[in-house]
Amino acid sequence: MRGDRSPTPSTTLLFAEPPTASPSPPSTSARAAGCSTGRSPPRLWRTLVERVSNIDTIAVHPDHRGQGIATRILDLVEDDFRQAGYRALTLRHEHGKKHFFTARGYSSLPRLAVDLPPTGLFTRAEPGWKFAVKPLDDTVTLTSQRGVTTITGLLD
Numbered sequence: 001m002r003g004d005r006s007p008t009p010s011t012t013l014l015f016a017e018p019p020t021a022s023p024s025p026p027s028t029s030a031r032a033a034g035c036s037t038g039r040s041p042p043r044l045w046r047t048l049v050e051r052v053s054n055i056d057t058i059a060v061h062p063d064h065r066g067q068g069i070a071t072r073i074l075d076l077v078e079d080d081f082r083q084a085g086y087r088a089l090t091l092r093h094e095h096g097k098k099h100f101f102t103a104r105g106y107s108s109l110p111r112l113a114v115d116l117p118p119t120g121l122f123t124r125a126e127p128g129w130k131f132a133v134k135p136l137d138d139t140v141t142l143t144s145q146r147g148v149t150t151i152t153g154l155l156d
């Protein structure tokens, strides 16, 4: 985040990073598929890292919640990631925080899924957690693939 726009940093915490943890790296079968299509696995993975941003944690001190601080941080971070060329933002959250994220335009999903044609779907689920997902530009949409809400269009 840019320093001149940072809201009350003493009361907030945000860890954002490229998505080394989301979704899972390509599997052996995906590697084979990636090679057969000419898009090598490291290149495929690098493309994902370049296009999907991930917030590991956002937290506001309990004394300062309900004042719009987290909303403002998310707005700023979304703008920054968008300007940096990322196409989607993901964030793992507890089930009880679903409303907070859906009210801010995120889809709250039980499973993180990414469509990587022609290789297929990469998915990740963690018991007790949900994944908030927000497309950051028009090339990315959430579609239903085999009944799973899936981030689609990342490689277009």
Ligand SMILES: CC(C)(COP(=O)(O)OP(=O)(O)OC[C@H]1O[C@@H](n2cnc3c(N)ncnc32)[C@H](O)[C@@H]1OP(=O)(O)O)[C@@H](O)C(=O)NCCC(=O)NCCS
Binding pocket: 056, 057, 058, 059, 060, 061, 064, 065, 066, 067, 068, 069, 070, 071, 072, 092, 093, 094, 097, 099, 100, 103
């Ligand atoms: C989730 C969390 C980050 C939200 O932080 P926050 O600063 O309280 O969030 P906001 O103030 O932007 O929004 C919270 C509510 O306050 C309301 N609000 C915002 N500004 C307000 C204001 N000026 N006056 C009154 N209410 C306001 C919002 O409408 C929102 O309600 P809604 O969710 O029903 O829409 C905070 O609860 C937290 O740190 N939780 C623990 C960590 C966590 O679970 N993080 C998420 C996953 S990593």
